[in-house]
Amino acid sequence: MAVLVDRSTRLLVQGITGYQGAFHTKQSLDAGTAVVAGVTPGKGGARVHDVPVFDTVDEAVRATGADACVLFVPARFARDAALEAIAARLDPVVIITEGVPVHDAIEIVASARRQGVRLLGPNGPGVTTAGECRIGIMPWHLFTPGPVGVVSRSGTLTYEVVAALTRAGLGQSTAVGLGGDPVAGTSFVEALEWFGADPVTRAVVLIGEIGGSAEEEAARYIARSFGKPVVAYIAGRTAPPGKRMGHAGAVISGTEGTAEHKVGALEGAGVAVAELVSKVPELMRARL
């Protein structure tokens, strides 16, 4: 067991009949993940890559014993689909969908907290435990099992870092994608708490970006109560202030949220901050 998911995880895919849902269901099945059910309202009774499709989450859970959920549904249906998964106490609930309205995300997060469900996303790449379980969209072949946890606000940068670690012979425990939206289900601090409690994880790579204060909060938490080594990378060092850099959350306003501020806070907490992604493995090797 690493964090969140492992070989015992039984996955339900909402939006399984869509282009991305079907494609990534196949990728997860090929990775050996137990994808036990799909849900698309109105398509109950179908099969996708031999996975049975149901009309509701409740029916799917009763029939298959699914215990975790990933969403590939379009943005305007994400709120309802997520609330349905949370109401069924699936855990974790992972929202891949991009473009979810922020107020919908606020309601989804509030519901997840009330039910005690761990939520990743929206607009995230999912979670992968190397050698055990793939939920979401991360390229499975990049991973190799090992002691390094990865937590990130960016999907593609997660892949860059995992690929670089694997090339350097440094295996991973679990990669957790938080998502790039302003309101996300899980913070760096919560993910660090999971990695801190996980016996497999011996060190963590934290991948942040400009905007918000999540990296600064992570730095305070690390300084106070995180015992494992952390290497960080912050994207957006050269981003101009006031420009929204693709991620809805990535915008520097005033003096808040700059890369310098985040790097300073992390270094102050004893975190080694890599200037380029390619420098992450050597910093990590020196600390393992």
Place this chain on the structure above:
Amino acid sequence: MKLHEYQAKEVFARYGLPVQAGAVIDRPEAVRDLSVQYPVVVKAQVLVGGRGKAGGVKLAKTPVEAEAHARAILGMEIKGERVGRVLVVPAADIEAEYYLAFVTDRAARRVAGIASAAGGVEIETVARESPDKIARVDVDPCLGVPAFAARGLGRRLGLDGGVLDEFIRIATTLYRLYWEQDADLAEINPLARVASGGPGGGARLLCVDAKLVLDDNAGYRHPDRPPSEEMTPLEREAREHGLAYVELDGDIAVIGNGAGLVMSTLDLLAYVGGRAANFLDVGGGASEESMQTAIDLVQRKPRVRALFINIFGGITRTDDIARGIVARPPRVPASIRLTGTNEVEARRILSDAGIAAGTDPEEGARTAVALARGHNVDPAGGAAPSAGSSGPDGAGRPGSAGPGGPR
């Protein structure tokens, strides 16, 4: 997206919030046709902050004075933004200035209501210098803002009697507006206490300024929203295609997938001595068509000398990207780095079309910088030291996607 003050006030008026009737004009002479009560305030309509300090807000006692102010302000540049319109409103007789806003609190992952008796200045300054002057309420999205919560905020501002009742109505209405309009920020600064006009002729509250920042993701729920004025024409066109495009001021166009990777690509270019002209994030799950649109768009910016395509496929299938590149070969010299989902197929598609692509981002960035400087390089093998010495025969090697290379 941000709305102008006059646009935000239109929304406020729809909700019955107290705003003054004013007029928006785009040429100074139009002042003569306005039937407003003097004195008036002439206010530059810009999306950047700090217009008052920049001379964009002026008091006028007469129409002649108002026209002169409008002439001075229209066309003025405030923090790089040209003033195209001014709002002319009756001047208010202000007794006290408060602050009231509802804002999405990223860290708390919910909505915060913020109020202060120190209105009329930047709230960030108040927060820094006298945090005790800021009252705050966390909003449960299931409950909204009950009257008691608004009353609590009003009492912290020292309000009572009829003005407190009015504050409660304004606060609960502002929250409803914030939520229904899918705003990230709904702000009144200052919320002014004026001498008369309230029930029974007493003091009343007035929204002297109004600020609305709306959530772009929720645009589909609000077909009546005005078009955004924050974006350049290319940025707007990209948005219509579902792509995130941002203009910068270097000479290397950048296409990537995922905001994090794109930002890191800009950092990487800067690290190896280049500068991005713009970037286009094709997002997750880009199609062949969106890749073609992306290649078209980034090259339309003037002074683009090279293109750097940096793709790490996850939900994005690199074979779709490759088909897009083959269908729309870049006009400017291009450095392509591509890896991830369906990579083998992608490489086959590109090599069949005679286009080379590397796997290492730093090599790709160095190649892009060299191409922008007019050097011949082999995109798959890194930049050559200088033009004329890149290959044994001094010419670009086969495999280049740049001019002269096979298309």
